[in-house]
Amino acid sequence: MGISLGPNQYGKAEVRLVTVRRTGGVHHLRDLTVSSALRGDLSATHLTGDNSAVLATDTQKNTVYAFAKQQDVGEIEDFALRLGQHFVGTQEKITGARITIEEQEWDRITVDGAPHDHSFSRSGGERRTTTVTVHADRAWVVSGVDGLTVLKSTGSEFHGYPKDEYTTLVETDDRILATAVTARWRYEGFTGIDWAKSHREIRRTLLETFATKHSLSLQQTLYAMGEAVLQARPEVAEIRFSLPNKHHFLVDLSPFGLENHNEVFYAADRPYGLIEGTVVRDEAEEPGPAWTDAVL
Numbered sequence: 001m002g003i004s005l006g007p008n009q010y011g012k013a014e015v016r017l018v019t020v021r022r023t024g025g026v027h028h029l030r031d032l033t034v035s036s037a038l039r040g041d042l043s044a045t046h047l048t049g050d051n052s053a054v055l056a057t058d059t060q061k062n063t064v065y066a067f068a069k070q071q072d073v074g075e076i077e078d079f080a081l082r083l084g085q086h087f088v089g090t091q092e093k094i095t096g097a098r099i100t101i102e103e104q105e106w107d108r109i110t111v112d113g114a115p116h117d118h119s120f121s122r123s124g125g126e127r128r129t130t131t132v133t134v135h136a137d138r139a140w141v142v143s144g145v146d147g148l149t150v151l152k153s154t155g156s157e158f159h160g161y162p163k164d165e166y167t168t169l170v171e172t173d174d175r176i177l178a179t180a181v182t183a184r185w186r187y188e189g190f191t192g193i194d195w196a197k198s199h200r201e202i203r204r205t206l207l208e209t210f211a212t213k214h215s216l217s218l219q220q221t222l223y224a225m226g227e228a229v230l231q232a233r234p235e236v237a238e239i240r241f242s243l244p245n246k247h248h249f250l251v252d253l254s255p256f257g258l259e260n261h262n263e264v265f266y267a268a269d270r271p272y273g274l275i276e277g278t279v280v281r282d283e284a285e286e287p288g289p290a291w292t293d294a295v296l
């Protein structure tokens with residue numbers, strides 16, 4: 001009976017990093033969660049416990065903090081590239097690194113109409129994300145958003161679906177459509193891209209398309225958002241979505257002798273429809289490992 005070690009990686013997950021940069025009396029806050037995963041010839045530690053190739057996950061964590069001190073973190077994509085290239089470049093047996101970073105935004109608190117120098121409030125549940133995979137001198141960048149929660153109170157219909165003996169859903173030509181967008185897009189190349197602008201413009205395109213596309217299904221809205229991003233952003237090869245359909249059900253007010261003209265809803269939190277899909281540019285280059293192994 002032959003048994004052997006299959007694919008493996010190891011690293012430190014979810015290193016919580018907060019930095020404060022000062023320009024005069026004004027503080028600038030960054031709030032990141034950084035995960036590293038290293039790959040290479042790690043058979044010795046698995047088979048015999050020989051750790052000579054194992055850069056400790058504790059050291060990986062320390063590297064995140066030291067790098068944050070030595071150079072301004074900058075865009076999360078650049079920080080992830082620096083970390084990944086460092087691990088691959090300095091550890092002989094480490095041939096690949098995957099760095100995932102989530103960024104939580106903080107808003108400056110307004111006091112007497114003016115932005116405060118050093119006090120912040122957490123802005124919503126939305127996070128900006130990136131996963132950078134480094135292999136030798138190549139790199140693949142997949143960035144995205146998590147928890148971009150949106151709702152439109154009209155401009156959404158759902159009808160024409162099959163009816164069988166278990167169907168109770170009533171067709172509608174006017175409903176609330178709500179979702180929390182998780183999107184991941186992969187970039188062509190990893191140099192010369194303005195990460196901040198790309199993220200800002202993709203986010204804007206997602207929101208504008210959600211708002212303006214008259215929806216006959218969340219699936220149609222998914223495709224429209226992906227198509228709009230690919231049309232607007234040549235640096236993006238492909239975009240993947242996971243969209244929970246946050247159902248808003250009309251409350252039956254007839255027991256109280258009241259009519260409900262799309263005014264009173266019950267916002268159900270589960271179960272939810274889960275609509276997932278990818279929109280791809282036909283001529284896009286082949287996806288790298290950052291995409292094919294990616295977890296959404």
Ligand SMILES: O=c1[nH]c(=O)c2[nH]c(=O)[nH]c2[nH]1
Pocket residue numbers: 158169216217218219245273
């Ligand atoms: O946009 C929708 N897509 C579905 O597939 C679906 N299924 C469902 O019950 N409601 C909806 N809405």
